[in-house]
Amino acid sequence: MGQAYFITGTGTDIGKTVVTSFLYKTLNQLGVKTMICKPFQTGYREDIQGYPDLHWFETELGVENSGIYQLKPETSPHLAIRLTQQEIDVQRILNRIQQLQKEFDVVLVEGAGGLAVPLIEQKAGFYMTKDLVIDAELPIIAVSPSGLGAIHDALTTFTYAQACQLNIQSIIFNRFNYTNEIHQDNVQTIEKLIAVSPLVCLPNFKNIHTEMDSFIEKLLQNNHFVTHIREVFNCVLHK
Numbered sequence: 492m493g494q495a496y497f498i499t500g501t502g503t504d505i506g507k508t509v510v511t512s513f514l515y516k517t518l519n520q521l522g523v524k525t526m527i528c529k530p531f532q533t534g535y536r537e538d539i540q541g542y543p544d545l546h547w548f549e550t551e552l553g554v555e556n557s558g559i560y561q562l563k564p565e566t567s568p569h570l571a572i573r574l575t576q577q578e579i580d581v582q583r584i585l586n587r588i589q590q591l592q593k594e595f596d597v598v599l600v601e602g603a604g605g606l607a608v609p610l611i612e613q614k615a616g617f618y619m620t621k622d623l624v625i626d627a628e629l630p631i632i633a634v635s636p637s638g639l640g641a642i643h644d645a646l647t648t649f650t651y652a653q654a655c656q657l658n659i660q661s662i663i664f665n666r667f668n669y670t671n672e673i674h675q676d677n678v679q680t681i682e683k684l685i686a687v688s689p690l691v692c693l694p695n696f697k698n699i700h701t702e703m704d705s706f707i708e709k710l711l712q713n714n715h716f717v718t719h720i721r722e723v724f725n726c727v728l729h730k
């Protein structure tokens with residue numbers, strides 16, 4: 492039986508899909524049978540005649556059927572559901588994740604937006620992203636930017652996760668500027684504040700389509716990284 496991990500972040504547009512793709516490629520390189528699942532995708536895009544994350548996973552990684560619910564309005568899931576009157580069955584999501592865990596060693600489940608996002612508005616209140624994480628019993632991998640403002644965003648996300656008694660397994664920084672003092676200090680300061688060591692700092696790729704593979708190739712020669720990713724993914728790695 493494999494394990495699913497929830498990929499969340501400090502907000503929308505911060506790189507969850509890019510990080511999910513990075514992890515998918517890296518784990519596959521390490522012989523780990525990996526799949527991606529995006530339970531809620533909002534924001535239909537006319538230019539691609541589809542949904543951005545699902546389209547990315549298909550065109551960049553060849554991963555099909557990563558979605559469960561797609562909603563056209565480019566909004567929070569709870570509002571898109573209200574606007575479209577789409578029926579949502581949480582059990583369908585839980586069953587899909589369960590089924591994928593039977594078929595794969597690792598399942599990367601990407602959230603919609605940041606961690607504190609409402610998914611479904613119910614009479615009794617909101618079914619939040621954290622409720623899905625709890626119901627599906629998922630450890631979390633958080634994605635954070637590293638530039639100015641990242642300390643607040645990362646710390647509030649982690650504090651919210653702790654308040655919800657969620658397990659933050661690891662953090663990955665995105666669009667990291669290796670020569671910038673603020674970026675360097677932010678990563679160190681955030682690590683001190685949340686006591687979770689970053690798995691990797693992804694650079695701001697000039698051409699993400701061509702540069703990520705060589706970045707991963709170099710990284711896999713670093714034994715410290717391979718040991719660390721082995722720990723994060725609970726030694727499901729075969730090699």
Ligand SMILES: Nc1ncnc2c1ncn2[C@@H]1O[C@H](COP(=O)(O)OP(=O)(O)OP(=O)(O)O)[C@@H](O)[C@H]1O
Pocket residue numbers: 500502503504505506507508509510544602603604605665666693694695696697699
């Ligand atoms: N490290 C990076 N290098 C280059 N481009 C990046 C990087 N990270 C993100 N991007 C680009 O920034 C945009 C937002 O990234 P991404 O789609 O991964 O965000 P997201 O958090 O998944 O957003 P959403 O909340 O909509 O799912 C995309 O166009 C993506 O290609």
Ligand SMILES: C[C@H](N)[C@H](N)CCCCCC(=O)O
Pocket residue numbers: 503504532533534565566567568603604605607608
């Ligand atoms: C449309 C966007 N790209 C994401 N798919 C959904 C973002 C939800 C954000 C909710 C909020 O924090 O206000």
Ligand SMILES: [Mg+2]
Pocket residue numbers: 507508509544601
């Ligand atoms: Mg995304």
